[in-house]
Amino acid sequence: MSSLPNISLVGNPNSGKSSLFNQLTGLNQKVGNFPGVTVDKKTGTCRLTAAHTAVITDLPGTYSLYPKSPDERVVANVLLNPRDPVFPDLVVVVVDAANLKRNLLLFTEVKDLGLPVLLALNMLDVARKQNLQIDVPLLSERLHAPVVSINARTGEGMDALKKEITKMLTNASNGLAPRKHTFVEAAEYVPELTGQIKRQFGLENDYIAYQYAHQGEEVSFLGQDQKRQLERWRDDYRFQDKSLQARETVARYEVIGRIVAEAVKEADNDQRKENFTSRLDAIFLHRIWGTVIFLAILLLIFQAIFAWAEYPMNLIDGGIAQLNQWLHNQLPKSLLVDLLTDGLIAGLGGILVFIPQIAVLFAFISVLEESGYMARVVFLMDRMMRSVGLNGRSVVPLISGVACAVPAVMATRSIDNWKERLITIMVTPLMSCSARIPIYTILIALVVPDQTVLGVMNLQGIALMALYLLGFAAAILSALVMKWVLKIKGRSFLIMELPEYKMPRWANVGLTIIEKVKAFVLEAGKVIIAIAVILWVLSTYGPPGQMQQAEAKVRQEYKNAGKDELGNHIASARLEASYAGHFGKFIEPAIRPLGYDWKIGIALLSSFAAREVFVGTLSTIYSVGSDDEDTETIKERLQQEINPRTGGPMYTPATAFSLLVFYAFAMMCMSTIAIVHRETKGWKWPIIQLVYMTVLAYVSALVVYTVLK
Amino acid sequence: MDVLKSVADLKPGQKGIISKLQEDELTLKLLEMGCLPGTEVEMCHVAPFGDPLCIRVSGYLLSLRKSEAETILINC
Numbered sequence: 187m188s189s190l191p192n193i194s195l196v197g198n199p200n201s202g203k204s205s206l207f208n209q210l211t212g213l214n215q216k217v218g219n220f221p222g223v224t225v226d227k228k229t230g231t232c233r234l235t236a237a238h239t240a241v242i243t244d245l246p247g248t249y250s251l252y253p254k255s256p257d258e259r260v261v262a263n264v265l266l267n268p269r270d271p272v273f274p275d276l277v278v279v280v281v282d283a284a285n286l287k288r289n290l291l292l293f294t295e296v297k298d299l300g301l302p303v304l305l306a307l308n309m310l311d312v313a314r315k316q317n318l319q320i321d322v323p324l325l326s327e328r329l330h331a332p333v334v335s336i337n338a339r340t341g342e343g344m345d346a347l348k349k350e351i352t353k354m355l356t357n358a359s360n361g362l363a364p365r366k367h368t369f370v371e372a373a374e375y376v377p378e379l380t381g382q383i384k385r386q387f388g389l390e391n392d393y394i395a396y397q398y399a400h401q402g403e404e405v406s407f408l409g410q411d412q413k414r415q416l417e418r419w420r421d422d423y424r425f426q427d428k429s430l431q432a433r434e435t436v437a438r439y440e441v442i443g444r445i446v447a448e449a450v451k452e453a454d455n456d457q458r459k460e461n462f463t464s465r466l467d468a469i470f471l472h473r474i475w476g477t478v479i480f481l482a483i484l485l486l487i488f489q490a491i492f493a494w495a496e497y498p499m500n501l502i503d504g505g506i507a508q509l510n511q512w513l514h515n516q517l518p519k520s521l522l523v524d525l526l527t528d529g530l531i532a533g534l535g536g537i538l539v540f541i542p543q544i545a546v547l548f549a550f551i552s553v554l555e556e557s558g559y560m561a562r563v564v565f566l567m568d569r570m571m572r573s574v575g576l577n578g579r580s581v582v583p584l585i586s587g588v589a590c591a592v593p594a595v596m597a598t599r600s601i602d603n604w605k606e607r608l609i610t611i612m613v614t615p616l617m618s619c620s621a622r623i624p625i626y627t628i629l630i631a632l633v634v635p636d637q638t639v640l641g642v643m644n645l646q647g648i649a650l651m652a653l654y655l656l657g658f659a660a661a662i663l664s665a666l667v668m669k670w671v672l673k674i675k676g677r678s679f680l681i682m683e684l685p686e687y688k689m690p691r692w693a694n695v696g697l698t699i700i701e702k703v704k705a706f707v708l709e710a711g712k713v714i715i716a717i718a719v720i721l722w723v724l725s726t727y728g729p730p731g732q733m734q735q736a737e738a739k740v741r742q743e744y745k746n747a748g749k750d751e752l753g754n755h756i757a758s759a760r761l762e763a764s765y766a767g768h769f770g771k772f773i774e775p776a777i778r779p780l781g782y783d784w785k786i787g788i789a790l791l792s793s794f795a796a797r798e799v800f801v802g803t804l805s806t807i808y809s810v811g812s813d814d815e816d817t818e819t820i821k822e823r824l825q826q827e828i829n830p831r832t833g834g835p836m837y838t839p840a841t842a843f844s845l846l847v848f849y850a851f852a853m854m855c856m857s858t859i860a861i862v863h864r865e866t867k868g869w870k871w872p873i874i875q876l877v878y879m880t881v882l883a884y885v886s887a888l889v890v891y892t893v894l895k
Numbered sequence: 896m897d898v899l900k901s902v903a904d905l906k907p908g909q910k911g912i913i914s915k916l917q918e919d920e921l922t923l924k925l926l927e928m929g930c931l932p933g934t935e936v937e938m939c940h941v942a943p944f945g946d947p948l949c950i951r952v953s954g955y956l957l958s959l960r961k962s963e964a965e966t967i968l969i970n971c
């Protein structure tokens with residue numbers, strides 16, 4: 187791989203970079219991480235000609251080389267470091283022709299670095315609609331770089347682009363240097379400093395040296411000594427980075443203004459205003475209608491996640507159960523088989539069932555993002571979100587949290603401000619994810635009558651909705667508290683382009699879904715499987731002798747019972763005698779104030795792999811038989827359960843509501859903890875999160891139980 | 896000119912020419928986004944609760960918070 191030439195795609199956000207990347211690589215792409223930062227690194231291979239293949243890296247979208255966020259920092263880290271594994275042999279700058287001036291800023295910066303640069307002129311169809319005529323040959327001449335017209339959406343111009351890329355790469359390997367040109371001699375602002383840096387670091391290009399002066403202390407590839415050296419020089423020369431950057435930007439725009447004036451003919455300026463986008467925005471950004479429409483879209487998404495995704499979920503669930511049953515019947519009875527079926531495959535099933543919901547959710551999110559609507563949501567919600575310490579960009583993670591916290595936490599990457607991002611990460615798991623639904627359903631069925639009130643509303647439905655609202659309210663309130671408590675500085679801003687509305691491209695939507703599902707299966711999957719196996723061990727083995735004793739006792743007691751019933755009772759007794767059972771009893775004193783016994787304790791422990799395991803564990807404990815996860819059976823069995831200390835039923839409304847509230851708030855999910863660990867790069871925040879959510883869950887459950895008892 | 900007006904003072908549909916950016920952490924970002932002195936801006940939309948704002952500058956729509964818009968001074 188490493189011998190293949192590297193090509194980097196660079197461009198403003200919304201310039202069509204991802205579309206071009208998809209066009210060039212198709213399904214030959216993979217998502218990884220840039221070292222040390224949680225920024226997606228998309229790489230793929232592209233067949234340029236029969237004889238040439240190249241590795242393409244999609245760098246994060248940015249407006250300039252001076253980064254304002256960790257995402258954007260990656261661009262400087264790659265382009266300024268010739269030793270970077272993806273340091274480009276050729277940079278393709280993707281440019282939105284309808285926004286030529288602003289897009290050329292980045293182009294001139296990259297060109298001044300002295301790298302071989304090709305300009306891919308995208309969105310010409312949009313520019314044409316706005317009556318912009320671009321003289322491509324003249325533009326190429328003025329920019330001292332090849333310009334290729336493309337349409338990243340339809341794939342037009344791909345052959346020409348590949349041909350030009352191949353030509354440039356071949357020239358480079360034959361020692362033919364690309365045309366050199368410097369648009370702005372920024373190094374001249376501080377000639378002594380850049381000269382010194384050039385000598386010290388052995389750099390050839392003035393502008394790279396100048397960039398070292400600005401960013402050398404932040405880039406990932408310089409050592410501590412080198413950074414200290416740069417800092418000393420900056421002090422010696424009283425280096426005014428901010429005002430120099432401003433001066434440079436203004437100078438660049440002057441040059442760009444002259445080039446654009448020559449190369450672009452603007453027919454009629456007024457026509458640009460009254461376009462499709464402004465007509466749509468009149469509704470979508472309307473103070474009242476805009477918000478109403480957004481809420482309607484939210485409802486549609488929830489409807490899709492809950493109602494439509496249910497069919498494939500049931501199929502997967504049933505399929506896994508059948509597979510396990512079949513394996514049990516086919517294979518000889520042994521521990522290894524049990525580990526395979528009840529440990530591994532059950533764990534795998536616990537991951538697979540969520541795929542439909544995650545796919546549906548990201549289908550919506552990617553359509554909203556592709557169409558340009560998501561930026562409007564950010565715009566509409568920013569003020570409200572900010573008042574509780576969040577950010578307009580927190581909306582997507584919070585919505586995603588309703589399906590699963592794992593992709594939701596990953597979606598916080600778009601939030602530039604660290605404090606706001608952190609708060610979003612900390613509160614997102616309070617949104618009721620779909621793994622809580624089975625628990626909610628069974629407990630509600632147990633204590634809330636299936637009655638219709640006010641003609642249309644079902645009481646159980648209201649209870650379910652109340653739990654979702656409870657989670658949402660807890661998220662907002664926790665955010666508010668963290669806004670005051672967390673002392674993290676950093677200016678938050680929302681200087682953001684609202685892109686033109688566009689019809690989403692379904693191929694891109696499909697690729698996004700595949701990518702998100704893959705990330706979920708890999709990230710959450712490994713944790714869930716690992717925990718499922720550990721839990722299997724804990725509930726299959728016990729202190730020496732005790733399991734056998736328990737089993738013998740049950741065989742004695744239920745001598746006359748049928749085979750199935752005996753089997754269920756044995757399973758239950760073995761579970762009680764296992765390490766998991768001991769653990770349940772061990773924590774019983776701690777959970778008794780909440781109205782739980784050791785049996786619920788075991789279920790709590792086991793649900794750490796994934797919350798929905800709770801129901802399965804309960805059915806094993808109560809000897810319903812774990813294959814039979816039918817709600818009615820478990821419900822009846824739970825209703826019969828007697829509390830040995832009171833003589834009354836175990837699952838009183840007090841206990842059931844206490845459990846409901848506990849699950850609404852508790853961080854009962856190892857995968858989320860793992861993903862928060864990764865996204866915050868340490869154990870500090872996941873531990874704080876685990877503690878605060880557990881305390882919140884415990885105290886609320888205690889209050890509920892005490893009040894209702 | 897009596898009081899200095901900023902972009903935040905524009906009503907939807909009103910236009911102005913940027914005269915100067917007040918020194919601020921975000922000045923560079925605004926410049927990079929095309930808010931250069933001498934450029935025309937038009938106020939397009941105001942979000943619920945009066946913040947953030949959406950302006951048209953250099954031919955595209957830019958949203959920014961009110962506090963950010965206040966650093967962009969204009970001549971009307």
Ligand SMILES: Nc1nc2c(ncn2[C@@H]2O[C@H](COP(=O)(O)OP(=O)(O)OP(=O)(O)O)[C@@H](O)[C@H]2O)c(=O)[nH]1
Pocket residue numbers: 197198199200201202203204205206246247308309310311312336337338339340556557688689690691
């Ligand atoms: N009309 C038209 N639309 C295009 C063209 N190229 C891309 N698009 C659309 O523009 C939108 C944005 O494209 P993306 O590829 O997501 O842009 P990006 O630069 O990767 O944006 P980020 O992912 O936000 O960094 C999508 O809806 C594309 O379908 C084009 O040449 N013409």
